[in-house]
Amino acid sequence: MTLMKFKEILLVILLCSSIFLMIIILISNPKANALGLGSTIPTQRTLDRLTWNLIIIYFIMTALISYLTKFSY
Secondary structure, eight states: OHHHHHHHHHHHHHHHHHHHHHHHHHHHOTTOOTTOTTOOSHHHHHHHHHHHHHHHHHHHHHHHHHHHHHTTO
C-alpha cells in the first residue's frame, strides 16, 4: 500500500514537473519551431531538442510507472 502511494505521488510529480517545464520553455521561446527546423539561433535549437527530450522522457517514465504499478494490485 505504501509502495502504491509512493508510485502515485511519483507519477503526479512527474506529470506536473514535465508540464511546468514545457510551459516555461514555450513562454521563454514562443517562436521556436517544434522540430528545430528553421531555427537559426543555436539556443532555439537547444530548447527545441530539450522540449522533445522532455516529451520522450515523460512518456517513457509514465509507461514504466504504469508497468510497475500493474503488478502491485
